[in-house]
Amino acid sequence: MLPIDALPQDDPTPGWFHTSQKRTPKPPLQGNASARFAVIGGGFTGLAAARQLAQNFPNDTVILIEGQQVGFGTSGRNAGFLIDVPHDISSPDYIGDPKIAKQILELNQTGQKILFDLVQQHNIVDAQLRHVGKYQAAVEDEGVRVLEAYRGGLEKLGQPAELIDGKDLPGIVGSHFYKKALHTPGTMLVQPSGLVKGLADSLPANVQLFEDMPITAIEYGAKTVLHHASGTVTADTLVLANNHFGTHFGFMHQRILPMFTYGSLTRPLTAEEQARIGGKDFWGIIPADPFGTTSRRTHDNRILIRNSFTFNADGRFKEGATERFRKAHRLSFERRFPDIKDVPFEYTWGGGLGMTRNGNSFFGELRPNVYGALGCNGLGTVRGTAMGTLLADLIAGKRHPLSDFLLSVEKPNMNPPEPFLSIGVNFTLRRGMANAGMEA
Structure with a gap:
């Protein structure tokens, strides 16, 4: 036994x-x-x-x-993105071997279709599923180079992708924070729980x-x-x-590797706060830098901020982590939405990831x-x-x-x-989060 x-x-x-x-x-x-x-x-x-x-x-x-x-x-506990396109951060064009990338694309699209069909078949309204795509957004020049390389990689796969200039983003995501974004239309957004x-x-x-x-x-x-x-x-x-x-x-x-990442949800925005930031009423942003901030505007007009990582060797949450990372979320939120910077978070949590080298x-x-x-x-x-x-x-x-x-x-x-695993993983996480700069 x-x-x-x-x-x-x-x-x-x-x-x-x-x-x-x-x-x-x-x-x-x-x-x-x-x-x-x-x-x-x-x-x-x-x-x-x-x-x-x-x-x-x-x-x-x-x-x-x-x-x-x-x-x-x-x-x-994830960010609720049902992403179709591959995203290999170890490759210069974020696609890598085209043959493998095509298989990954098909695998992701298969999962998408299964979930979409089940939501329709069983009328899972609370899934709040919308086929609106995702915006991968950059704040700094290095991030813009990532987006340009990724667009080229997606073109090789025949997948649509549109680069959007920063001046046009406030009308979409209600924020002047980003320099550019790459929109890929195949992603669906959901309320994951x-x-x-x-x-x-x-x-x-x-x-x-x-x-x-x-x-x-x-x-x-x-x-x-x-x-x-x-x-x-x-x-x-x-x-x-x-x-x-x-x-x-x-x-x-x-x-x-049992990793944890952390998210916060605001309370629902008032009608006046929604008007103050503008933009569409439903969208999702992932960062150009893997250690950057994911953000969403939800079906009930909340803002999600998700960033920061820990290595939890036993796969369980660590006491005090949510309070610590709530402060990082606050800074990220205020950078992106200074016009509603006083809107409080209602929930902060951590969620596990099973990562492999x-x-x-x-x-x-x-x-x-x-x-x-x-x-x-x-x-x-x-x-x-x-x-x-x-x-x-x-x-x-x-x-x-x-x-x-x-x-x-x-x-x-x-x-x-161990102890080399914990030393190496924690060093990589600290360096990655520090190097994310304004993307965090």
Whole structure:
């Protein structure tokens, strides 16, 4: 028996969760249960895997286990961008190998389509999904060079992208802060917690969802036995869709880095404040510098500010982090929106990312009858949805060109041992955030 030495634990103030529609979570299992399939992780990847398994095996039960409440964890704490285009920051044109980039584009678009179709099919209104594209914005000359290189890379892929001059941006995003922005029209924006709650409440009838039920130990064998607070779940086939927590289940040891990034949401802007800044009523900005600030204006007229990173080795939040980074968010907000600088933040929170050194995820079989889709690299919305769906098809014996692609790519690289890992990662984070300059 392998004890699970780190259980999910996030801060209590995720803004997307508390501003989305309230729902009654499914209670944890009391006692023992068995099923052909068990999926651990009730985020985008796990929901997709459970749904597709249920459709592929309509006469079998799929047990889906979430350690917290659906929408409260990582999947409800991101910035809500469903991005279609690849973005390889290690390449001069942000595209890299065109053959790989085309596969990544198709993978992202597959995840987008799955989510869009589910929102329409089940009328998930609280997803607040809008197909408005994204603006990648630059403040300094180096950032402008990034945007120009990226536009060239996207042109090679045949993807539309428009450079917008800074003088035209206030009419779009209500801010005079940026020098230029690159608009790519394929991105969709969502209320991420509202979306995953809706996905959970529209699962097929043969999916049994248990929430607030962390797994405390696991036994591998002919069948997998999962231990929880009041009993066990026994499954013929296990799917791990719990991102960096998969490393605590005996796999991908020292290959996934549990990073946290932080966001703040203002209270809703008044009509007078909205008029003061102008711009469109719904948009999303990502930074030219990876360590810069992401910003959004939401469906309920709030402003989101998201920046700053920490390395949390056990994958759980650190006390005091939200208070510390709330100050950084305040400065970033006031730089961008000086005309409404006194609007307070209502929520500040952190959210986990499962990062790998080479930017690749793990997809496939981990051991007989145990499968995984792990290491989101900050793209868990669309990439996780596509990977969870493709993994369920792989288990059912259905092969797709995209699953063949995922099986063929290099697996996540090994990380250095401690203490060198923490020293190196923390140095890289501090340097990156410092070098972001005005982009932060």
